[in-house]
């Protein structure tokens with residue numbers, strides 16, 4: 020049983036730096052695995068621990084640096100790592116990214132049972148790649164998953180828990196599952212694991228290897244483009260209340276309908 | 279004539295139209311007048327499309343009042359169960375025969391599933407989770423320009439698409455509703471080829487009985503507790519604020535940090551990854567004013583903030599600034615009501 024986990028390297032959003040021109044200073048920001056993708060990876064490793072024959076392949080589209088997150092995934096227990104990297108991929112939006120991932124999956128691991136992704140990437144937060152990928156591969160999906168209860172070669176049983184209810188679904192493979200919550204098993208790799216991981220070379224493929232058209236990727240292949248980016252500004256005329264605070268708040272609360 | 283299509287969302291229990299659909303219709307209508315102002319010969323009609331097994335007349339009329347010129351029902355009983363594949367394929371079948379220039383989807387759980395499946399098949403772009411949309415005039419061409427927050431809302435990006443149809447998902451609660459459209463229009467029923475999804479089965483639903491859904495849609499007053507109310511390692515002040523909200527017929531809300539520290543349930547969270555509110559009155563108790571939180575409340579009419587730090591960011595977004603201990607304020611308010619009751 021082959022499980023693919025799509026992982027993205029993202030800048031640490033708690034460590035955002037800005038250039039003088041008010042652009043994101045990507046060079047000086049730390050990067051890490053997208054947290055939701057780590058949930059997906061943990062879920063995959065958990066399935067692997069139950070089924071000896073299960074194999075986990077992690078795949079990432081991004082710059083060479085994304086090797087770091089792939090190495091991390093190998094140390095955590097993935098069997099195989101694929102990096103899709105090419106200058107031509109830079110600037111890919113969700114459609115182009117999904118096309119690259121889909122083409123690579125079709126070529127290098129077509130016999131998958133499950134594709135696991137994070138619910139969202141914290142840098143862009145579009146939540147569009149999983150659905151676009153599912154559409155391109157013509158497989159069904161379940162998103163916002165809080166737990167993969169069981170999975171084998173043929174079906175997966177997953178639960179989607181909200182404050183209101185828990186829905187439990189059965190889904191035939193091949194399918195795509197997007198994880199929203201952390202599963203309990205989070206294995207933090209040790210030095211030994213990294214050393215073991217070094218024996219697994221990361222497979223790297225570029226645009227020619229994958230065999231995808233230049234017109235479908237990167238800036239050219241992305242139908243959307245940023246027209247302007249700005250930091251939200253506010254101009255409010257704030258009045259300060261210094262006295263009779265309780266009374267004034269009460270006035271607000273009790274007279275809200277007259278406003 | 280050009281067309282803006284609104285993908286309509288219905289309540290799955292009784293097929294009434296969800297408020298977000300009216301918000302999108304009103305926005306679509308405003309976009310269409312904006313287009314005309316910028317470029318005289320540019321005219322858009324507004325169409326709303328529902329996938330459902332039925333739609334009652336009352337609801338259809340509401341859609342017209344909210345701004346639709348044309349209401350379409352793609353009608354089939356398969357829609358009684360939601361599958362993104364089934365909805366997207368039926369919608370596309372209709373769309374192929376009745377194309378439009380712009381599609382607005384609601385950024386609701388369902389809208390988020392359908393929209394990418396549709397746009398991938400149309401091989402066009404999709405701008406996610408927008409909080410604004412406008413037209414810009416460039417080289418004498420009108421371009422649809424939606425704006426979305428990125429990087430945890432630290433940055434706003436206005437995004438253009440190279441290819442029609444221009445598609446966006448729009449967050450709920452950011453646009454107002456308006457039922458003043460006097461003209462009714464055309465109602466059309468469309469029967470699709472029946473699509474099925476037999477690869478997914480809902481095998482069980484367990485209701486979380488003691489937990490009620492919190493729906494901020496109609497919240498007039500919101501009392502929001504931030505991490506500043508945390509004291510003595512207890513959730514005491516969140517309980518007090520909740521009580522105060524109850525007495526004053528207000529909604530209780532919290533920041534994500536409060537949720538992260540297990541001091542309140544996620545359903546009360548306001549902000550980018552929680553609910554968006556458009557209250558008449560929003561009172562922040564010990565909230566620092568992180569941009570992700572501001573996203574979810576800034577469209578409230580009157581914003582009052584209580585914080586001990588006179589330089590707290592929240593004050594920049596507030597109409598009224600109160601530098602004080604929010605816990606003391608809550609205690610004083612409770613005393614007032616206890617005496618009154």
Ligand SMILES: Cc1cc2nc3c(=O)[nH]c(=O)nc-3n(C[C@H](O)[C@H](O)[C@H](O)COP(=O)(O)OP(=O)(O)OC[C@H]3O[C@@H](n4cnc5c(N)ncnc54)[C@H](O)[C@@H]3O)c2cc1C
Pocket residue numbers: 032033141429430503504505506507532533534535536547548549550551552563564565566567568569570571574584585586587590602603604605
């Ligand atoms: C991708 C992403 C999404 C996010 N989404 C959301 C979201 O949807 N909603 C959200 O809220 N946050 C969200 N956040 C988190 C957000 O960045 C902040 O961490 C969070 O809003 C801070 O919560 P707070 O204001 O309660 O806490 P703090 O930032 O700790 O602020 C506490 C405030 O209380 C004041 N204070 C302390 N004691 C008192 C007192 N006795 N009386 C009065 N004031 C007092 C302090 O001066 C301080 O200003 C998100 C973050 C990321 C990265």
Ligand SMILES: Nc1ncnc2c1ncn2[C@@H]1O[C@H](COP(=O)(O)O)[C@@H](O)[C@H]1O
Pocket residue numbers: 025026027053055056078079080081113116120135136137138139140141143144145146147148149
């Ligand atoms: N460049 C990428 N490489 C691998 N996986 C990705 C990439 N971008 C997005 N994903 C996957 O898609 C999920 C949702 O991302 P997004 O649609 O960008 O919010 C992520 O959690 C990843 O699992």
